[in-house]
Amino acid sequence: MVFGNSLFYPILGFASFVVFVYMSFGGIRFSFLEEGPELSFVERNGTQFVLDGKAFYVNGWNSYWLMVQSVDVYSRSKVREMMKTGAKMGLTVCRTWAFNDGDYNALQTSPGHFDEQAFQALDYVIAEARQHGIRLLLSLVNNLQAYGGKSQYVKWAWQEGVGLSSSNDSFFFDPSIRTYFKNYIKTVLTRKNSITGIEYRNDPTIFGWELINEPRCMSDPSGDTLQGWIDEMSSFVKLIDTNHLLTVGLEGFYGPNDPKSSTVNPELWASRLGSDFIRNSKISNIDFASVHIYPDHWFHEQIFEDQLKFVSKWMLSHIEDGDKVLKKPVLFSEFGLSEENQNFSVSDREKMHRAVLDIIYKSAKRNRSGAGALVWQFLVSGMKEFSDEYGMVPWESSSTASVFVEQSCRLANAKGWTQLDLVPDECVEGPQHRSFLVALEQLGLYASLLAEAKETNSELKLKLQETISIHLSYEAKHAESAQFLVKARQIMTDTVDAMRSLKQQNNDVTEENRLLKARLIELSFRKPVGRLLSRRML
Numbered sequence: 001m002v003f004g005n006s007l008f009y010p011i012l013g014f015a016s017f018v019v020f021v022y023m024s025f026g027g028i029r030f031s032f033l034e035e036g037p038e039l040s041f042v043e044r045n046g047t048q049f050v051l052d053g054k055a056f057y058v059n060g061w062n063s064y065w066l067m068v069q070s071v072d073v074y075s076r077s078k079v080r081e082m083m084k085t086g087a088k089m090g091l092t093v094c095r096t097w098a099f100n101d102g103d104y105n106a107l108q109t110s111p112g113h114f115d116e117q118a119f120q121a122l123d124y125v126i127a128e129a130r131q132h133g134i135r136l137l138l139s140l141v142n143n144l145q146a147y148g149g150k151s152q153y154v155k156w157a158w159q160e161g162v163g164l165s166s167s168n169d170s171f172f173f174d175p176s177i178r179t180y181f182k183n184y185i186k187t188v189l190t191r192k193n194s195i196t197g198i199e200y201r202n203d204p205t206i207f208g209w210e211l212i213n214e215p216r217c218m219s220d221p222s223g224d225t226l227q228g229w230i231d232e233m234s235s236f237v238k239l240i241d242t243n244h245l246l247t248v249g250l251e252g253f254y255g256p257n258d259p260k261s262s263t264v265n266p267e268l269w270a271s272r273l274g275s276d277f278i279r280n281s282k283i284s285n286i287d288f289a290s291v292h293i294y295p296d297h298w299f300h301e302q303i304f305e306d307q308l309k310f311v312s313k314w315m316l317s318h319i320e321d322g323d324k325v326l327k328k329p330v331l332f333s334e335f336g337l338s339e340e341n342q343n344f345s346v347s348d349r350e351k352m353h354r355a356v357l358d359i360i361y362k363s364a365k366r367n368r369s370g371a372g373a374l375v376w377q378f379l380v381s382g383m384k385e386f387s388d389e390y391g392m393v394p395w396e397s398s399s400t401a402s403v404f405v406e407q408s409c410r411l412a413n414a415k416g417w418t419q420l421d422l423v424p425d426e427c428v429e430g431p432q433h434r435s436f437l438v439a440l441e442q443l444g445l446y447a448s449l450l451a452e453a454k455e456t457n458s459e460l461k462l463k464l465q466e467t468i469s470i471h472l473s474y475e476a477k478h479a480e481s482a483q484f485l486v487k488a489r490q491i492m493t494d495t496v497d498a499m500r501s502l503k504q505q506n507n508d509v510t511e512e513n514r515l516l517k518a519r520l521i522e523l524s525f526r527k528p529v530g531r532l533l534s535r536r537m538l
Helices: 007-024 026-033 066-070 073-088 116-130 147-157 175-189 224-240 276-279 302-328 346-365 398-412 432-451 457-478 478-505 511-525 529-536
Strands: 043-045 048-051 058-062 093-097 108-111 136-138 206-210 246-247 288-293 330-335 370-376
Touching: 007 288, 026 276, 048 302, 048 370, 058 330, 058 398, 066 073, 066 093, 066 116, 073 093, 073 116, 093 370, 108 175, 116 136, 116 147, 224 276, 276 288, 276 302, 288 302, 302 346, 330 346, 346 370, 346 398
Parallel strands: 058 093, 058 370, 093 136, 136 206, 206 246, 288 330, 330 370
Antiparallel strands: 043 048
């Protein structure tokens, strides 16, 4: 016998272990595919994004840190928590970095050399997004120095003795650096996900690619250098990947020859950055335009009300460009308000967020090119080191979270199309439902106080009982929740009418009862119930 007694059982044991590992972990890939929702590629039809033949307007967020937090398996729970929360809020797209060049936990350690552990971190981000029905807008390089950026490519070329210039702008015109970046693009787009088994270029979890975050080439304010770079790189991306949408990553500033450079740009400096919103976005391989919104960063001396006016002017101008000039969707891929502003308040930030989202909602209702917005940025608890002056943990402020949940709900019900299959039950159980429950509780208190004042009304009690009964039936009939809301609103309308009638019948109450009624009126019209009653029933 070839195997002696001393070898046979150890080898048999090892073989059994291999089979066990394969059976246990080999199925990881398939579990992601089976458990995650079926996804289709987001496409473009004229000025709109389209998903499964329906117009698709984006409500989403930025979390640039997802890949970095996934390198260490012990911190991956933060990524899962963020995706889970985004899905619960009805958000559909997250923008994040698909680069980390030469930095700590770098994805690309040197030109053409990649760290497999970091790549597996990006695999995890994509797989986790797929699990929660979230699509990713992946940015391929940074104009800024954070996480390497174009300056790292210039350093590499200089170190290898092939760089033409030490200027960071040589990233856009140096042939060697262009080759570096093309190799990077090809490696990322053709990467086979170690978890799902799907090549990135074939994965509908990816909403689209962004060539570069906030490109500027100030050494050539004419814009010719950056224009040539965008033209070359966008063509290269499309040679490899025809499935996904592609954008530049612009801030939205108009170029020096555009009339809007003097009427819409924040200030004169914005037309001297080497970028040109119209010219750059017109390139045929660019599928949609991108715009950023930071009025407090661009106007340091403006009061908040004037900044809000600029936001409206800025957005409407670019939506008009998308409709009439570019004939492409316009995605406002970053917007935010800094908490380091001198007179910052959460209330002002929410007003700014709502102003942006209101314009997107109106664009959606009118089938215009304002195709969505991504707030900068969302975090999870315990991530102070990743929190810039714009960072928010959405669930730490219910009012902040509700702004985005409400946007998800109203986009889902916008005229002419639907995203209901993409938006969670929060549209029913969210702001309206929570307000309804608060109203129900306060109406119950109202009835209790009236009884205490010996002012009974059988009709009011009947309406309250019917409302409570319908709420209980909702818990048992989740599938009929939409119809429940319609009926519940009608019953609440009837309840308010009964309350009005009751007020007329109780003119002869004692002074003690009048004080109780004043308290009742205060309760009935307190926020958020006041908004619910005043908008929908009174």
